[in-house]
Amino acid sequence: MKIQQLSLFVENKPGHLTAPALLLAREGVDIRALYLADTEQFGIVRLIVSDLQKAMELLQANGFVARITEVLAVEVPDRPGGLADVLGALDGSGLNIEYMYAFPYLCGGKAILIFRFNDPDAAIAQLQKAGVNVVAGDELLK
Amino acid sequence: MKTKAILESSASNCHPASVPDYLPLDDLRKLQLQRLRAVVERSWENVEHFRARMDERGLVPEDIRSLEDISKLSFTVKSDLRDTYPFGLFASPMKDVVRLHASSGTTGKPIVVAYTQEDIDVWTSVVVRCLAGSGLHRGDIIQVAYGYGLFTGGLGAHYGAEGLGATVVPTSGGNADRQIMLMKDFGVTAICCTPTYFLHLIDRAAELGVDFKELPLRAGVFGAEPWTDSMRRHIETHSGIEAFDIYGLSEIIGPGVGCECRRHQGLHIFEDHFYPEIIDPETGEPLPDGSEGELVLTTLSKQAMPMIRYRTRDITSLLTGRCDCGRTMRRIGRIGRRSDDMLIIRGVNVFPSQVETVLLQIEGTLPNYQIVLTREQGLDQMEVQVEVTPNMFNDKIGALQGLQSKIQAALDHVLGIRVHV
Numbered sequence: 001m002k003i004q005q006l007s008l009f010v011e012n013k014p015g016h017l018t019a020p021a022l023l024l025a026r027e028g029v030d031i032r033a034l035y036l037a038d039t040e041q042f043g044i045v046r047l048i049v050s051d052l053q054k055a056m057e058l059l060q061a062n063g064f065v066a067r068i069t070e071v072l073a074v075e076v077p078d079r080p081g082g083l084a085d086v087l088g089a090l091d092g093s094g095l096n097i098e099y100m101y102a103f104p105y106l107c108g109g110k111a112i113l114i115f116r117f118n119d120p121d122a123a124i125a126q127l128q129k130a131g132v133n134v135v136a137g138d139e140l141l142k
Numbered sequence: 143m144k145t146k147a148i149l150e151s152s153a154s155n156c157h158p159a160s161v162p163d164y165l166p167l168d169d170l171r172k173l174q175l176q177r178l179r180a181v182v183e184r185s186w187e188n189v190e191h192f193r194a195r196m197d198e199r200g201l202v203p204e205d206i207r208s209l210e211d212i213s214k215l216s217f218t219v220k221s222d223l224r225d226t227y228p229f230g231l232f233a234s235p236m237k238d239v240v241r242l243h244a245s246s247g248t249t250g251k252p253i254v255v256a257y258t259q260e261d262i263d264v265w266t267s268v269v270v271r272c273l274a275g276s277g278l279h280r281g282d283i284i285q286v287a288y289g290y291g292l293f294t295g296g297l298g299a300h301y302g303a304e305g306l307g308a309t310v311v312p313t314s315g316g317n318a319d320r321q322i323m324l325m326k327d328f329g330v331t332a333i334c335c336t337p338t339y340f341l342h343l344i345d346r347a348a349e350l351g352v353d354f355k356e357l358p359l360r361a362g363v364f365g366a367e368p369w370t371d372s373m374r375r376h377i378e379t380h381s382g383i384e385a386f387d388i389y390g391l392s393e394i395i396g397p398g399v400g401c402e403c404r405r406h407q408g409l410h411i412f413e414d415h416f417y418p419e420i421i422d423p424e425t426g427e428p429l430p431d432g433s434e435g436e437l438v439l440t441t442l443s444k445q446a447m448p449m450i451r452y453r454t455r456d457i458t459s460l461l462t463g464r465c466d467c468g469r470t471m472r473r474i475g476r477i478g479r480r481s482d483d484m485l486i487i488r489g490v491n492v493f494p495s496q497v498e499t500v501l502l503q504i505e506g507t508l509p510n511y512q513i514v515l516t517r518e519q520g521l522d523q524m525e526v527q528v529e530v531t532p533n534m535f536n537d538k539i540g541a542l543q544g545l546q547s548k549i550q551a552a553l554d555h556v557l558g559i560r561v562h563v
Contacts, residue, residue, distance in 0.1 A: 007537040009530050037539050041546075042530070044539060065530050068538040098538060116537075 001124050002070040003114070003137050004052050004077070008045040009065040012038060017045070020064055026038060029055045032141060033114060035101035050116065050141060064106055071116045072123060073140050075133035078111040087111070089130035091125075094125050157306065159267050159272040162414045165471040170470060177308055182206050182215070185362035185406035185448050188233035191226055192218075192450060212419070213428050218452045220253065223393060228254045233407070234446040244292040245392040245491060252292070255392050256446035262301070264443050265395050266427050268412045269302020272401035273337035275410065275467075276386045278332050280307030285328075287321055287335035288366065288489075289313040293365055294396030295489070299334040302398060308332075315339065318346045329358045336489040337364040337373055337385070344380050363388050363398055366489040387476055388413055393452055394439050400474060408461045408473030415443050418472065420460050431460040437474060452500065455482045485515070487522045490559045498504045498527055500552045502546075509534065525562040526553060 010016045017036075024031065030050035037044050049055045052068070057067045059121035076082045090097075096118040103112035112135060124134055165173070184205040185192040195216040196202070205214060223231060228251075232239070240259050241402075244252035257265065278284065284303040288295030296314055304309045311328055313321050321343060324330065333340065340362055347354055357380065365388035377385045389409050390397035400411040411418045415438050420429045423436040437454045461473045471528070485492045494513060501511060510529040515522065528549060536542055550563040 007535075009535050009542075037541060039543060042542065044542070045536065046537075060532070065532050065535045067532065067535055067537065 001010075001072070001134050001136055003048065003070045003072045003073050003140065004060055005114070005116075006047045006049055006052060006055055006059075007067050007069050008047065008059060010043050012040060012042050017043075020045070020059060023058055023062055023064075024049070024055060027054060027058055029058070032105070033101065033103045035099070035114070037099065044063055047106050048103070048141075069116065071114050072120055072125075073107075073112050073135040073137075074115055075107070075110045075135055076128060078106070078112050081115070082111065086127075086132055089127055089132050090123075093122070093126045095126060097120060103140070112140065125141050151156040157270060157279065158392050159270040159305070160274045162412070163271060163275070163410065165414065167470055170414060171209060174417055174442060177414075178209065178212060178417060178440065179203065179206050181440070181442055181444070181448045182450065183443070185450055186389055189231055189448070190223065191231060201239045201424070201484055203367045208378060209365070209417075212417070212451065213431060215451050217438065218428065218450055220393070220455075223253045224251065227251050227383055229256070231447055231450055232256055234258050239446050243294045243297075243392055243396065245294070251303075252394065255294070256397075258445045260485040261395075261444050261446050264304040264346055264415055264531040265298060266301040268303045268395065268415060269298055269399035270280070271412060272388050272398055273302055273308070273332075273363065275401055275403040275469075276363055277306060277384070277404055278303075278306060278361060278363075282306075282331045283328055284308045284312065285311040285313055285321070285330045285333045285335075286337060287313050287315060287333060288397075296389070298390070298396035298398060299363070299558075318343055319350065322347045322350060322352055325359060326352055326357060327352075330360050332363065332383075333359065334363045334388075337369040337377065338367065338517070339364075339490065339519055340364060340371070340377060340381075340520060341377065342447075344377070346539055354380070359383050361386065363401070365389060371476075372480075375547060389477065394441060394449055394454075395444065399439065403465065403467040403469060405466050407465060410465070410469050410471040411425075413471050415440055415441065418460060418474065421453075423438050423457070431472070432462045432476075434459040437477075485524070487515070487524050487557075487559055487561075490557070492524065492557050492559070494558050497553065500549065500556050501528065504549055504552060522558070523562070527563065 008020060012015045031047055032050060033048040035046040056066060074086060076086050098116045098118060100113055103114055127134055186196055186203050196406060199215060238258045239256045241257040241262060243255050275542050286296060286299045286303060288299050300310055300312055308404030311324060311330060313324060344354060360383055360385050363386045373383045386402045387409055388397055389400040394416060399411040399416050402409050419438040420435040421427060421438050422429055422434060429435045437456045437458050438451050439454060440451055441449045456477045458474045458477050463473060465473060482496055509531045512527040513523040546563050
């Protein structure tokens with residue numbers, strides 16, 4: 001149920017994003033979704049890629065600092081109010097959303113949001129209880 | 143008789159404290175030998191560390207029969223002070239110690255120095271001699287902008303300026319706007335601070351529309367960090383004052399070990415109290431006057447914590463020839479560099495090993511790091527760039543920022559100055 005997301009550390013300087021991008025491109029790794037969080041001095045690039053294992057090995061072998069984080073791909077009705085409904089399902093659960101970003105493609109005709117929860121397992125339980133669909137990795141990357 | 147003759151022959155307003163500056167060489171050398179034998183005796187009697195060092199060499203105090211015999215004695219180095227923290231090198235009982243000061247050591251613990259009342263009096267007198275040599279006297283209004291506290295700079299300059307009979311304005315460091323306001327409103331005639339801080343004040347004053355050249359300020363006694371002749375010219379051009387280089391170190395006494403006179407041809411070392419040697423830093427062999435090497439100092443009159451052949455790590459030479467001012471005290475060339483890796487940031491001693499210690503404690507393992515030094519608006523800035531290793535990397539922005547803050551806080555605490563991380 002949980003998606004393996006790759007988190008990459010980059011310095012907030014010109015050209016520091018290009019290098020990893022070229023590296024992945026050269027080896028045929030496809031980026032399916034991307035979210036770049038920034039501070040003044042550094043950023044964390046969060047990637048959902050076509051071949052996680054290959055991407056991790058490539059980046060680490062080339063001196064990049066990367067790790068794997070577990071996130072959830074949540075189906076959201078593609079209409080106004082879709083997000084609000086999903087967030088409503090989390091009300092009162094005590095679950096915290098650390099960050100989220102949109103998945104650029106529809107999956108089975110539905111919109112997908114990537115969520116990072118402080119407790120992914122509890123989040124899965126809570127969402128499914130409310131009838132919200134959590135999409136598995138192989139389904140997502142088809 | 144001799145004293146009167148000296149007073150009459152030297153410059154018209156010779157402060158009584160400055161009389162020893164002009165001691166005839168024979169008298170000076172006799173005095174130095176007498177005091178050297180006394181300090182060796184005192185240290186041997188009271189300081190276990192020193193006695194052990196002498197025992198290692200099969201020496202007793204009686205073996206010091208001439209000034210040259212000083213080279214028989216072992217050197218003292220900074221780590222000796224660290225290893226005997228806090229009070230292991232004291233030669234006086236604590237009840238006789240009226241003051242403790244501390245400066246940074248290479249690890250977390252500071253270097254501790256101690257003073258009896260007589261030591262304070264000697265310290266005061268040498269700073270008086272520095273200021274008098276700079277042409278200052280009763281009637282001058284002297285602003286002391288060195289930090290007051292454990293650092294010897296503030297209180298050392300303060301006692302000296304007060305001992306001189308001048309009017310002291312004890313501003314300590316920081317708050318440039320207020321420093322400038324007081325300099326203007328009080329009619330300050332001289333300032334004691336680090337040279338880079340004074341440069342900062344000149345710049346800030348210009349922003350505030352204050353021109354130092356129009357104030358009664360006429361002298362600055364600058365120290366606690368090395369500074370060049372081009373910096374001196376810059377200071378003098380932009381402020382209209384005469385700039386003097388003062389030298390000192392806490393281990394020896396604080397500021398006041400030596401100072402430029404109005405000839406600005408080197409710094410006179412008050413060698414009736416601090417016996418100077420120049421050694422080859424590699425071999426430890428004494429070098430003749432005129433040769434460049436590491437400055438070694440022996441305190442001839444300190445009671446609470448005598449220092450025998452302390453290696454300062456400062457590279458300079460003892461100048462030959464007599465200064466035109468008439469002082470017989472030998473001069474050293476201005477200090478340009480050090481023989482260890484100590485940095486001086488805004489007047490504070492900082493060691494790269496302190497940065498390492500902090501990173502080790504926080505991270506557990508030592509990541510690669512770089513220290514980047516710049517000078518912005520006249521003030522030294524230090525930045526520590528820490529490599530993010532896979533271990534340290536966390537997917538949460540907040541966690542990485544938290545780590546950055548934690549390192550920042552720990553470095554501020556250990557180094558005593560604000561650095562960027």
